[in-house]
Each structure stands twice: as structure tokens, then as C-alpha cells.
Amino acid sequence: MSEIKLSMPFDKNELKKLKAGDNVLLSGEMFVFRDAGHKRLFASIEAGRPDIDFAGETVYFMGPCPAQKEQIMGSCGPTTSCRMDKYTPYMFDHGLCAQVGKGKRSKECVDAFVRNGGVYFAAIGGAGALYSKCVTAVKEICYPDLGTEAIRRITVKDFPVVVAIDSCGNSVYNE
């Protein structure tokens, strides 16, 4: 099965060519955070001073294991995306290009992907050890007190994902 290589930040025209079910290898930088990171980011947005600028970016829903031995990042597979559904339409409407996670999304999310030409990628849940090999750099961005749920920025090389929902709203998931 052939794989499409894409670099982040994404060229939105490249994203529009992707079809649900395509295998993609991602390289470049993306934000990493999950439940508590979203909750606190949205509190900062509501207060009128967003703690990060996610326009043009990709967010990966993940909370890593601590790095072991010579690792840059510990095991780092995806967490279940639907817990972040309530934050997702706002983020795509304000410039987010893509998300990486696992599992189905709400209709409101799919509508937001279509409305904004965004894409939702599925990483392979459980494959945390293998994904740690793709991480070439990690930066702590904010909320260090949240531990594994802090906001980080990682650089990856050839990070394997599947296009789960494409910019036309087609889905790889059985209905």
C-alpha cells in the first residue's frame, strides 16, 4: 500500500487532495495536548488571551509516557478524539488545519472539517512504542503542572497515520 508523504505545517491545497483511507507519513511540527490542555486553553481564549496560536497548525491528541533511556519522547500513541469534540469546531473555525487522534468524531466536527477544508487523521491506537521512534524533537510550551497533559510541540519524521475524515467529510469509519 503506497504512502503519501506530507510535511507540517500543511499546505491546505495538499490537504484537499487527501481521501479517507489514504495512508500518510507526516513530518514536521505539531502541537500535542489532550483533555486538560484543551480545557485550560479554552479558559485562556474566553479570558481574551489565548495561551497558544494554533492557526495553520496541527494538534495531536496524546499524553506521553516519560522518555526512557536515550529516548526523545516516551511512548506516544493517540488518545480517543471524541472527548475533544466540544472544542474542535471552534478551533477549525479559527484556523486549525488538522487533528490527529483515534476514533469517530461528532457531526459538528465533520461539518467543521468540511467548512474549513480541514482533515482528521487517525494514528494507530496502542502503537505508542513505535510512534516514539518517529519523534525527533520535543518542546514544552505551557501548563507544565499538568504533567502528561501539558501542551507540547513535537517534531516528527515519517509518522504513520490514516486519513480518517477528509476535507469533503468522507470517513474511514463504518457507519
Add this chain to the structure above:
Amino acid sequence: MTNIDVNLIAEGIKTAIDRISCEVEPSCSDALRAARDKEDSATTRFALDVMCRNIEYAKEAHLPVCQDTGMVVVFLKIGQNVNLSGGYVEDAVNAAVKEAFAPLRKSVLDPVSRVNTKDNTPAVIHTQLVRGDEVKVEIMLKGFGSENMSAIYMLNPAQGLETAKELIVSTVKNAASNPCPPVIIGVGLGGTFEKCAELSKHALFRKIGSENPDPVLNALEKELLKKINALKIGAQGFGGSTTALGVFIESYPTHISSLPVAVNVLCHCSRAAEFTVTEGGVRYE
């Protein structure tokens, strides 16, 4: 009376966590490889292949298979002739969890304040007094992508086993891609509300491919596995022939007014072990 030092139990728990965080239970990894080899859908086969390669790499490099190293669930079966010495057994278990989790993800927090305990304690400990003069320990690292998809139903007797079957299958259907399928399903039938949930958790210690010694439950397990696989959710929800690797049922008598049914969902990475502690030391299964 047989004296058993609780520090031996702690030693066993530390060793088990260090191993199972990095090594998927062998009957489970074998079943995944078999699922990959028979999968027709290319996208799903890709997912299964990544999952199998991850399990091999994690074992070889001794790295956590999944970043969700879970909440620790321990079943302590303490022989009634045993005198536990050397401290309080739950403190010993939690001290072992704290030490073993130093290199692992700390995922446990207070449900109200959401403040992390920072050492993955406490474990969930189920203690049972059994016959004999040994302590048997069953331990599991339970991830919550799958735990969140679990459910319990208190049915009326009139609804009966047919409704129970429908609900077990629909629980897996509604969980869809979230619990990292192919899943393993633990089912509790009967008991009270909490007994039923505990049965469903304990059922997850069964090895993939093992038969239920009760012929009626064994047939029910096979029927449910067939129905669940007919859902075609497939690995990671990408479609395909393997939605579950196994369905395991434990039952207990219940009240004339009820039919409790609990469904505990486990992901494709079963991280479980058993060991026995005697006066002389720890014996791994």
C-alpha cells in the same frame, strides 16, 4: 498459620508491572497476528500490522507498549491460613505501584479536583479470602480508552438473556473505534450491581482462545463473539473481520427481581499477569 511477608507481594507486583507495561499477554499478541494474516481490507491490515510491529518492538526494546500504562487493578486471593506480616498489604501494593510507575505515565487523579496523584496510586484492589496457605495475585494495567466504553445494565427478568445479548453486542457497537479494537470483552452476569461489574473485570484475565468450563456460558461466549465480529468494526474501526479477539463471561446467582449485565471493554493490548506468593517466595505463572 503460614507467614507471608507483604513485601514479597510488593516485589511480585513491581516485577509484573515492569514486564507487562512492555509485553502484551502472549495469547493476545498471537491472536492479533492471526487477525492480521487473515484480514482482507488493506487499510485495516496496515493498522493490524502497525499494532503487531509495535508489540514486537516494545518487547524487544523494553518500552511501554502504549502510553496509557493504565490504572493498576489487582485481585488479591489470600489463603485464609495466611498471616500477612511486614506491614499493611494495601500500603505494600501501593508502594510497589509507585515505584514501578516511576518510568511510566501517571494517569491517576482525584475525580473532583482533577489533581494528579503524581505516582499512579492508588491501585484498585479487590481482596478475597480463599482456602489454603498461599496468596494468588492477578494484576492488570487497565487503559481507559476502553474502560470508558464499558457499561452496566440492570435488566428485568422478563427481558431475559435475549435482551442481555443484544445489549452486550450494542455496547461494543456503540464503542466502535474508541476502545482500540480488536477488543476483548469481559461480561458479568448476575450478582448485585457491584458484584456484576467485578465479574466482568475478572473475566478479562482469561487467555484468548480458552474455553469456559461451563458449557452453557461457553456456547454463549462463542455466539456473542460471532455476533460482535459480524459488526465489522474491525481493527481501529477501519472495518474488517476481527472486531473482538474474545468474549469471556463470569456469572453469579442473582435476585429474583433482576438480571444484572456488565460489559467491561479491553483494548487489543492486554497487559495482565498472575503470580503466587508462598512462604518461600514468588512463583510466576
